Amino acid sequence: MTLATPPKLRFATVWLAGCSGCHMSFLDLDEWLFELAERVEIVYSPVASDIKVFPEGVDLCLVEGAVANADNRELALQLRARSKVVVSFGDCAVSANVPGMRNLWAGVEGGSRQSVLERGYVELADTGAQHPHAPGIVPELLERVLPLHELIPVDHFLPGCPPSAERIRTFLEALLRGEAPPMEGPAMLGFG
Amino acid sequence: MGVSWRCCDATACRAAGGAALRQRLEAEMGADRVKPVGCLRLCGMGPLAAADYADGSTELVGGVAGERRLDLAHPFFILQRSVVLERCGLVNPNSIEDAIAQGAYAVLDRCRQLAPQAVIEQVERSGLRGRGGAGYPTGRKWQLVAAQASPTRAVVCNADEGDPGAFMDRAVLEGDPHRLLEGMAIAAHAVGAAEAFIYVRAEYALAIERLRTAIGAAEARGVLAGLPIQLRIGAGAYVCGEETALLHSIEGGRGTPRPRPPYPAVSGLWGLPTLINNVETFAAVPAILREGGDWYAAMGTATSKGTKVFALSGAIPHTGLIEVEMGTSLRTIVEAMGQSPPGQVKAVQTGGPSGGCVPAALLDTPVDYESLQSLGSIMGSGGMVVIDGAMAMPELARYFMRFCVDESCGKCLPCRAGTVQLAQLLDRFVERRATAADLVQLEQLCGMVKATSLCGLGQSAPNPVLSTLRFFRAEYEAAIAGPIAAPIAAPIAP
Amino acid sequence: MTGAQLPVRLSINGLVVEAAAEATLLQAIRSAGLQVPTLCHLDGLTPVGACRLCLVVIEGHPKLEPACVTAVADGMVVHTHTPELDTYRRMAVELFFAEGNHVCAVCVANGACELQAVAVEVGMDHSRFPYQYPRREVDASHPLFSLDHHRCILCTRCVRVCDEIEAAHVWDVGYRGSSCSIIAGLDQPWGEVAACTNCGKCVDVCPTGALFRKEDGSGEKQPHPERAQQLVEARTEHHWHNQ
Ligand SMILES: Cc1cc2nc3c(=O)[nH]c(=O)nc-3n(C[C@H](O)[C@H](O)[C@H](O)COP(=O)(O)O)c2cc1C
Ligand code: SF4
Ligand code: SF4
Ligand code: SF4
Ligand code: SF4
Ligand code: FES
Ligand code: FES
Numbered sequence: 001m002t003l004a005t006p007p008k009l010r011f012a013t014v015w016l017a018g019c020s021g022c023h024m025s026f027l028d029l030d031e032w033l034f035e036l037a038e039r040v041e042i043v044y045s046p047v048a049s050d051i052k053v054f055p056e057g058v059d060l061c062l063v064e065g066a067v068a069n070a071d072n073r074e075l076a077l078q079l080r081a082r083s084k085v086v087v088s089f090g091d092c093a094v095s096a097n098v099p100g101m102r103n104l105w106a107g108v109e110g111g112s113r114q115s116v117l118e119r120g121y122v123e124l125a126d127t128g129a130q131h132p133h134a135p136g137i138v139p140e141l142l143e144r145v146l147p148l149h150e151l152i153p154v155d156h157f158l159p160g161c162p163p164s165a166e167r168i169r170t171f172l173e174a175l176l177r178g179e180a181p182p183m184e185g186p187a188m189l190g191f192g
Numbered sequence: 193m194g195v196s197w198r199c200c201d202a203t204a205c206r207a208a209g210g211a212a213l214r215q216r217l218e219a220e221m222g223a224d225r226v227k228p229v230g231c232l233r234l235c236g237m238g239p240l241a242a243a244d245y246a247d248g249s250t251e252l253v254g255g256v257a258g259e260r261r262l263d264l265a266h267p268f269f270i271l272q273r274s275v276v277l278e279r280c281g282l283v284n285p286n287s288i289e290d291a292i293a294q295g296a297y298a299v300l301d302r303c304r305q306l307a308p309q310a311v312i313e314q315v316e317r318s319g320l321r322g323r324g325g326a327g328y329p330t331g332r333k334w335q336l337v338a339a340q341a342s343p344t345r346a347v348v349c350n351a352d353e354g355d356p357g358a359f360m361d362r363a364v365l366e367g368d369p370h371r372l373l374e375g376m377a378i379a380a381h382a383v384g385a386a387e388a389f390i391y392v393r394a395e396y397a398l399a400i401e402r403l404r405t406a407i408g409a410a411e412a413r414g415v416l417a418g419l420p421i422q423l424r425i426g427a428g429a430y431v432c433g434e435e436t437a438l439l440h441s442i443e444g445g446r447g448t449p450r451p452r453p454p455y456p457a458v459s460g461l462w463g464l465p466t467l468i469n470n471v472e473t474f475a476a477v478p479a480i481l482r483e484g485g486d487w488y489a490a491m492g493t494a495t496s497k498g499t500k501v502f503a504l505s506g507a508i509p510h511t512g513l514i515e516v517e518m519g520t521s522l523r524t525i526v527e528a529m530g531q532s533p534p535g536q537v538k539a540v541q542t543g544g545p546s547g548g549c550v551p552a553a554l555l556d557t558p559v560d561y562e563s564l565q566s567l568g569s570i571m572g573s574g575g576m577v578v579i580d581g582a583m584a585m586p587e588l589a590r591y592f593m594r595f596c597v598d599e600s601c602g603k604c605l606p607c608r609a610g611t612v613q614l615a616q617l618l619d620r621f622v623e624r625r626a627t628a629a630d631l632v633q634l635e636q637l638c639g640m641v642k643a644t645s646l647c648g649l650g651q652s653a654p655n656p657v658l659s660t661l662r663f664f665r666a667e668y669e670a671a672i673a674g675p676i677a678a679p680i681a682a683p684i685a686p
Numbered sequence: 687m688t689g690a691q692l693p694v695r696l697s698i699n700g701l702v703v704e705a706a707a708e709a710t711l712l713q714a715i716r717s718a719g720l721q722v723p724t725l726c727h728l729d730g731l732t733p734v735g736a737c738r739l740c741l742v743v744i745e746g747h748p749k750l751e752p753a754c755v756t757a758v759a760d761g762m763v764v765h766t767h768t769p770e771l772d773t774y775r776r777m778a779v780e781l782f783f784a785e786g787n788h789v790c791a792v793c794v795a796n797g798a799c800e801l802q803a804v805a806v807e808v809g810m811d812h813s814r815f816p817y818q819y820p821r822r823e824v825d826a827s828h829p830l831f832s833l834d835h836h837r838c839i840l841c842t843r844c845v846r847v848c849d850e851i852e853a854a855h856v857w858d859v860g861y862r863g864s865s866c867s868i869i870a871g872l873d874q875p876w877g878e879v880a881a882c883t884n885c886g887k888c889v890d891v892c893p894t895g896a897l898f899r900k901e902d903g904s905g906e907k908q909p910h911p912e913r914a915q916q917l918v919e920a921r922t923e924h925h926w927h928n929q
Contacts, residue, residue, distance in 0.1 A: 091791060094812045098789055103819040150816060157811035161791035189806045192790025192797065192905075429862065446859065451735040451755045602840065602859070602866030604736050605778055609785040612864050613815050633814065640777045643750055643770075644738045651749075 009059045009176070011040035013047065013089070014079055016072040017099040017145065018065030021162040022090035023047050026062070028165035039176055056082050060175060062089040062158075066096040067146040071139035080152035085175070091161040091191050093148045100145040113141040156181060159191050194246030197221060198281065200239060201228035202366045203398055204359075204512075209256040210239035216257070217241060227290075230280040230367015233269065236511035237262060242281070267528040268510050273491065275499045276475045277515045280367035285402050288409035291370040297415045299478045303378045304417065308338060311382040315477065317485025319497030323360075324350055324433070324470030325546065325573045326648075327496075327561045333467065336457040337383040340465035345385040347376055348442070348461065348468040351392040351399070352426055352433035355544030356595060358575035360501040361471035363513050365392070365399035368475070369406035373421060375474030378481060380419050383467050388421045391438050394428050430545075430599035434647050435468045437601065448601045449647035470573065472501055492518030496560035500571070506541070506578035508532045516559075523555040526578055539579045539663070543572025545592040545599075546652035548659025549579065568659040570652075585660040585667045590618035596653040607650025610641040614657065621671040628672055635661065696762035711753040712740055715766060722766045723775060723804045725782075725893055726841040727754040730914030731850060734842060739775055739804065742766050750774075772808070779805050780813040785864065787819060787836035794834075795895030796905040801839060818864075825870070827877030831889050831899055835867055838896040843914075844868060844888035851917050856882045868896075887913065 015023060027047060029036070042048045043055050054075060061083040067073050080086055091097040105115035122129045132138050148154050158171050158181075167188055174181040182188060199214045217226045232240040237254035240262070244250050254260040264270075274280075284290040291297075303311050316331025337345055349372065353361040364372060376388050392400055403423055410416050424442050426432045432447040439460050441447040460466020476498065480488045489497045496518040505511045508530040516525065522540050526532050539549040542559075548569035550557055557563050561571050579588065593615045602608045617634045620626040638654035638661075645651045661668060691707035698718055705714035710733070715722055726737040733754040741750040745763040750771070753764075765771075782801060790796050822835035845857040845868065856879050860869035871879035889897045890910040898907050920926060 088812065095783070096817065097791060100817065100819075101787070101789060103817070104787065104821055106819065108821065147812070147817075149812060154812075159811055183811050184809060186806050189809065189811060191788070191802060191805065192793065448859075451752060597863060600863035602861070602863045603734075604738055605781055605785075605839075606738055608840070608864055608866065609781040612818065613781065613784070616816070636773075637777065637815075640774045644741055644774050644778065646735060646738065 008041040009039060010043045010055075010057055011036075012042070012044035012054065012058045012061040012079070012083065014044070014054070014061060014063045014065075014075060015046045016063060016065030016076065016093065016148075017068030018090060018092040019098070020046075020064070022062075022064040022092075022160075025090075025160075025162035025165050026168055029169055030165075032165075032169055036172065054078050054082060058083040060085045060087070062087045063093050063148055064089045066092045066099040067142065067148060067151050068099050069139040069141050073142065073151065076148060076151050085155045086148075086152065087156045087158055087171075088148045088154045089158050090163055091159055094157050094159045095191065096145045096147045097161060100147070103145055106144045111143055112145075113143055116141070157183075159189060161192050195221070195225070195243050197226045197241050197243055198229040198232070199226050199241040200230070200232045200281070201285075202231040202235075203362060204231070204235035205238040205240055206398070208235075208238040212256045213239040213241055213258065227284050228286065229282060230285050231277075231363040231513050232281045233272070233514065234262060234510060234512045236505075236509075266531075267524075268512075268514070268531070271520070271524065271529055272515050273499050273517050274515050275479045275488075275491075276364060276371075276472055276501055277367070277513070278479065279371060280363060283368055283370075285367055285369055286405050288370060288406065288413060288415075291368070292415075295482075296370040296478075297374055297410075299482045300374045300377050300381075300415070300417075303381055303481055308382045308384060311378060311481065312338060314481055314485040315382070318476075318480045318488035319485075319492070319495075320473065320476055320480060320488065321496065321561065322470055323472035323476070323500065323573065325543070325570070327571060330469065330473055333457060333469070334379065334383055336455075337385075337465050337467040340458060342465050344387075344464060345383055346461045346464045346466045347380045347383065347385040347388040348439070348456075348466055349376055349388070349390040349471060349474055350433060350435065350438060350468055351390055351396070351471045352430075352438060353396070353471070353573065354393065354428075354430035354433050354599075355546075355573055355575045356592075357503060357505050357541070357544060357577045358573050359503045360513065360574040362396055362399055363501070363503075364471050364475050365396065366402055369399075369402045370410065371475045371478055372403075372471055373406060373410050373416065375477035376421060377416050377419050378477050379467055379469065379474060383465075385467065386419070388419055389424055389442055389461070390421060391424045391426055391432070391442060393426045393432075400425060429601070430595075431601045431647070431649050434649060437647070438468070439466065448603045449649075451646060472574070493558065493560045495562055496571075500559070500574060502559075502574045502576045504530055504576050504578070506576075507536075507580035507582070508578040518560050519558045521556050521558050522550060525559070525576070526555060530578065532578060536580055537578055538581050538583065539585075541569075541577040541579055541588070541656075542575065543570035543652075543655070544575045545595045546570060546648065546655055547572045547575075548655050549585070549588070549663060551663040568655070568662050570655070584622070585664040586618055586621035586671060589657045589660050590615060590622055592656040593618055593653065596649065600649065600653075604644075604646035604650060606641045607645040607647075607653060610637060610645075611650070611653050613637060614641065614654065618657070621668055624671045625673045626668075626671050631668060631672065634668075694758050694760040694762075696758055696760065696764060698764045699766055705758045707758070709758050711742065711744075711751070711756040711758055711762075711764065714758050715742075715753055715764075720766060721807075722753055723779075723807050724754060725800060725804060725839060726843065728843050728847075728891055728893075728911055728914050730916070730918040731843060731846040731891075734846070737778070737839070737841060739778055741771065741774065743768055743771065776808040776810055777814075779808050779810050780815050782839055783810075783813050784815040784817050785820070786839065787817075787822065792904050793837065793895040794898045794902050794904060795837070795907045795909070798905075798907055798909055799895055800893035800909075800911075820864070822867070825876050826900070827875035828882070828884075829877060829900075830884055831876070831886065831897060833868065833870075833876060833897050834895065836896075837894045838868055839894055840866055840868070841893055842868075843891045843893065843911075844897060847887045847891045847914055851914060852883060852885050852887050854881045854883055854885075857888065887917075890914075 102112040102116040105112040252262040320330040321327040456466040703718040735752040735755040740753040743765040870876040
């Protein structure tokens with residue numbers, strides 16, 4: 001690092017319980033990703049890095065997905081402890097969205113975990129109907145799927161399912177300038 | 193020889209075994225020496241019966257076997273000033289003859305000789321304010337209804353009494369129903385109404401029975417001069433006590449409030465100008481017209497005239513019904529009349545789910561509309577629940593909030609959805625797992641629900657929270673589990 | 687009905703606005719080119735003042751007043767946006783989202799939903815209130831339309847349009863408080879209510895994805911809230927020859 005180049009921002013993206021659509025939308029930023037790469041160092045990301053352990057000293061972390069299982073929860077707590085700024089990235093992180101739909105069964109009829117597994121792996125199975133069970137490999141589902149901010153403090157919310165590439169870019173550009181993102185109007189807000 | 197008994201035959205004493213007491217007395221004295229009457233006031237010691245001796249002395253006993261001798265010289269009794277309840281406990285509520293013998297309908301007859309305006313003027317002079325909770329000047333309301341250009345008008349009595357801890361109206365209905373009918377007939381004369389309705393909650397089975405009997409007898413005797421008074425039985429929704437919801441319900445619709453204006457005085461039942469008053473309001477009218485508005489106005493304080501009935505309950509030795517002059521201090525009521533040992537009371541809850549708590553340190557507050565309001569509580573309809581140290585305030589607040597969750601009619605968003613969220617926030621305080629951010633959220637949401645709800649239910653649903661936050665904030669703060677960093681929206685330095 | 691009364695002048699956000707004496711405040715606000723969010727209100731239907739989004743400050747009034755049911759008055763001084771109103775509105779929209787089950791991504795009204803649009807208007811980027819996940823039903827018993835109660839915001843537009851314009855009165859509100867729901871007939875499956883004429887007006891005016899045509903998939907609903915007013919005008923102004 002020389003005096004001429006400002007230190008690069010340590011940037012992470014995280015994929016919890018989401019469909020990866022937010023990350024796909026992020027990749028839709030195409031050439032702008034090169035610009036971004038000049039400004040930030042990607043220290044953790046399912047689409048741009050092979051590092052398995054969430055590192056210390058992250059400046060900015062985008063989190064896609066709701067908190068739906070034990071691994072999600074552990075990673076969410078870890079990333080909060082190790083990141084300066086945490087962003088709920090997309091509707092699943094913001095509101096639990098589709099993964100949260102099983103919460104309709106929370107507390108009834110054997111609970112949301114049981115209901116969703118039964119439906120997915122038994123009722124709808126063509127062959128070999130059985131509940132997935134692999135302790136230590138397949139993480140335990142939480143009974144209630146949470147939006148990120150119900151587990152950890154979140155600094156910014158970027159709604160959309162997925163947020164458009166344009167919306168992500170405007171958002172990141174503001175943050176990189178050290179400004180609050182202009183979260184106003186249909187270009188920047190809106191679920192779905 | 194020479195003794196006759198008045199045996200309380202109102203709901204609380206019935207529940208406490210009043211029938212057994214009465215049977216015993218009737219067997220001992222003969223049925224003609226035992227008369228059923230309305231509430232004798234000290235309900236908590238019931239079942240009660242009073243013995244009137246030939247020498248004019250009276251004794252009060254309680255218990256099925258008459259085992260408790262009660263002191264009629266106790267402040268609980270001697271500090272009472274009976275106006276609305278002047279015949280309650282003396283008259284047989286099922287007997288129009290007894291009521292007439294004790295003065296019922298005499299004032300109505302006199303009023304009919306007066307011009308409607310002259311009647312209204314006395315009510316205005318009395319300074320009487322609505323006893324249903326809001327305290328709107330009754331004379332002004334009558335004036336407004338009378339002034340509407342309409343060939344006919346309606347009079348409605350609100351007997352829905354749904355506040356937890358309130359049983360004043362029930363006592364009037366069960367104890368002296370003819371007083372209510374007389375008050376309504378006077379009102380109908382004053383405002384020019386040709387029909388009248390009484391809306392009673394279905395839970396008040398005994399009151400309904402007595403009203404039916406009373407209306408039947410009054411019509412048979414022609415004392416109401418042709419004013420048809422119809423009974424409407426509510427299905428027990430608290431919000432049906434709100435006047436516009438009540439009117440919808442009488443019309444046969446769903447009991448939900450509508451925005452005002454127009455006020456019922458302008459457009460009420462089926463669009464008619466409608467006078468709607470509370471039971472106790474109407475029941476105060478015969479005495480006012482008999483003695484004059486000035487007589488009534490001489491009691492009470494500058495802005496809260498006359499007397500008020502309170503239902504005293506909770507953590508206190510003497511529970512029951514009291515009627516006192518406005519301006520009597522809470523301390524007098526709770527410590528002298530209620531006989532609560534000094535230092536034991538934590539707070540007094542007034543106004544039910546719309547009201548708040550006055551802390552023990554402010555027991556010297558006079559009971560009047562303005563004083564209670566300045567403390568973040570309200571007079572309300574007259575429920576007064578004494579709270580002792582065993583009750584945690586967030587829990588009390590949650591009790592009332594859950595009541596509002598259950599009773600919200602669901603029409604407007606802030607009340608329908610906001611009370612649910614408030615109750616859940618209060619859960620966190622009751623269970624001592626709240627955060628500092630929850631406290632901020634609680635206060636903010638209280639403000640929102642209060643400011644934006646459609647009717648009085650939602651607008652006052654946050655009051656028990658706000659009032660306990662005001663005087664017992666430390667209890668909420670102590671329920672905050674630990675410091676959890678609030679979200680910080682800090683821009684990142686590049 | 688043309689009022690013989692003179693128009694009134696009021697001030698809205700500092701602007702002097704002239705309005706017909708019988709106008710509502712909402713009409714005056716909109717005719718001045720100003721905007722206040724609404725959900726339960728719909729031109730052509732009797733206003734009910736239920737969603738509370740249109741609350742405004744009127745100087746001298748102790749309480750906030752719903753613009754949709756408040757009559758204009760000469761000299762009124764009105765503010766449609768104050769920090770307090772903005773906060774309350776956003777909280778209200780969050781409460782709407784939290785009390786139902788709104789998953790816009792898979793909703794038939796995605797992109798054409800008034801609740802979604804109002805959320806943008808009030809600046810909602812998330813809900814501070816936990817979602818309640820109420821257990822609700824989908825009524826698909828009608829041959830042409832469905833009612834997904836998860837997305838119903840209880841605005842009662844369907845109730846009013848069916849009663850006031852179609853005069854079939856199929857809908858009503860049942861139950862109380864947070865258990866309230868729109869009911870068909872005597873709380874029957876919609877398809878069994880003979881009074882329904884299949885006119886589709888309720889579907890047209892529903893602001894959300896609660897009422898929809900069966901052939902519409904995600905994001906395909908095309909609402910027509912303007913039709914209520916069009917029908918009222920067509921009737922009162924006799925656009926049809928047989929009237
Ligand atoms: C939720 C709610 C419940 C109410 N319940 C009652 C009631 O049970 N009895 C009553 O007299 N007034 C009740 N009120 C007040 C009435 O709306 C109305 O103000 C009153 O009946 C007017 O009579 P007054 O002027 O004699 O008090 C209630 C108001 C609200 C908002
Ligand atoms: S405040 Fe509550 S009770 Fe009153 S109209 Fe609104 S929902 Fe109904
Ligand atoms: S009704 Fe509107 S807000 Fe609800 S899920 Fe559908 S699009 Fe989203
Ligand atoms: S389709 Fe027409 S008649 Fe049927 S419920 Fe809807 S508005 Fe009413
Ligand atoms: S179904 Fe649609 S129109 Fe009817 S109340 Fe619900 S949201 Fe409103
Ligand atoms: S009910 Fe019998 S004394 Fe009150
Ligand atoms: S638009 Fe006025 S209250 Fe809903």
